[in-house]
Amino acid sequence: MTWQPSLLLLLLLLRQGVQGKPSPEAGPHGSGRVHQQAPLSEAPHDDAHGNFQYDHEAFLGREVAKEFDQLSPEESQARLGRIVDRMDRAGDGDGWVSLAELRSWIAHTQQRHIQDSVSAAWHTYDTDRDGRVGWEELRNATYGYYAPGEEFHDVEDAETYKKMLARDERRFRAADQDGDLRATREELTAFLHPEEFPHMRDVVVAETLEDLDKNKDGYIQVEEYIADLYSAEPGEEEPAWVQTERDQFRDFRDLNKDGHLDGREVGHWVLPPAQDQPLVEANHLLHESDTDKDGRLSKAEILGNWNMFVGSQATNYGEDLTRHHDEL
Numbered sequence: 001m002t003w004q005p006s007l008l009l010l011l012l013l014l015r016q017g018v019q020g021k022p023s024p025e026a027g028p029h030g031s032g033r034v035h036q037q038a039p040l041s042e043a044p045h046d047d048a049h050g051n052f053q054y055d056h057e058a059f060l061g062r063e064v065a066k067e068f069d070q071l072s073p074e075e076s077q078a079r080l081g082r083i084v085d086r087m088d089r090a091g092d093g094d095g096w097v098s099l100a101e102l103r104s105w106i107a108h109t110q111q112r113h114i115q116d117s118v119s120a121a122w123h124t125y126d127t128d129r130d131g132r133v134g135w136e137e138l139r140n141a142t143y144g145y146y147a148p149g150e151e152f153h154d155v156e157d158a159e160t161y162k163k164m165l166a167r168d169e170r171r172f173r174a175a176d177q178d179g180d181l182r183a184t185r186e187e188l189t190a191f192l193h194p195e196e197f198p199h200m201r202d203v204v205v206a207e208t209l210e211d212l213d214k215n216k217d218g219y220i221q222v223e224e225y226i227a228d229l230y231s232a233e234p235g236e237e238e239p240a241w242v243q244t245e246r247d248q249f250r251d252f253r254d255l256n257k258d259g260h261l262d263g264r265e266v267g268h269w270v271l272p273p274a275q276d277q278p279l280v281e282a283n284h285l286l287h288e289s290d291t292d293k294d295g296r297l298s299k300a301e302i303l304g305n306w307n308m309f310v311g312s313q314a315t316n317y318g319e320d321l322t323r324h325h326d327e328l
Contacts, residue, residue: 041053041056041057052308055308055309056310056311058277058278059285059309060310061110061112061113063112069311069313073312073313076306079310080306081299084097084303085299096296096297097302102285103282104278110277118192121188121192124141125141125188127140134182135173135176135181135182136181138172139165139168151165170206174194174203176191195270205266205271208220208270211228212228219262222259225261230242230245285308288305289301289309
């Protein structure tokens with residue numbers, strides 16, 4: 001899960017001396033509870049109807065895909081050609097794009113948003129500019145400076161903020177693998193994006209249980225699971241999707257069928273066994289573009305199927321027409 005932009009803005013304001021605190025409703029460090037790893041794209045994978053938005057966002061990353069949608073077809077193809085050269089140079093430089101090179105490129109583009117958020121946070125937290133982010137630096141930049149024993153004496157819900165601080169410290173210590181309380185960039189990345197790191201799994205599970213286990217029995221009951229998704233208004237009829245979620249809980253979340261989720265089941269739900277999404281997409285693009293079926297892509301083959309890899313003003317217009325037609 002990524003940082004909420006509003007919190008990043010808040011932290012930057014704090015850094016500049018503006019008073020404020022993270023919202024008590026926010027998750028650990030205001031980032032919200034960790035959910036499943038994000039898909040390569042939220043767009044439907046709908047090549048059959050000429051909608052390649054999923055492939056564009058998987059191959060380029062979501063923000064860069066938006067930039068390509070504003071380019072002319074000629075400029076879009078020219079930029080794609082330069083990307084092809086970069087993919088090959090990053091691999092074995094043999095003039096072809098292999099499955100491994102294509103997968104590495106997709107994985108790289110999908111990590112870009114994580115690295116961007118870490119870079120922004122690094123500038124905020126490394127206040128002494130020594131190349132490490134200490135726990136004290138992060139705590140003071142996020143919550144403000146307090147003398148020992150005076151934490152949150154100036155806010156109404158002090159206990160809530162103390163719990164948030166303790167939760168942040170636990171996550172920080174789990175990310176800080178060498179135990180020196182001074183995070184490297186890799187360790188700060190684990191703190192901000194724990195879903196990306198296997199050694200952070202226990203912390204992610206603990207945070208999920210703390211948020212959902214309202215009766216504190218160590219398990220998530222079905223009603224606690226539903227309460228996290230839906231809160232009924234007085235007199236409101238329960239929507240059909242809520243029953244679907246109850247069925248999901250019973251059939252797929254509760255693995256041992258004992259009526260609730262334990263820590264192992266929470267881990268399987270929130271951080272399921274990983275599918276190599278970049279490899280799946282790389283195989284798809286290779287299969288659709290490898291016209292001579294030699295198991296690799298030439299620059300000509302990629303440019304010959306350019307509208308699957310990248311968008312442009314023309315392809316964006318075509319996809320809009322397709323979507324409009326489907327709605328009629």
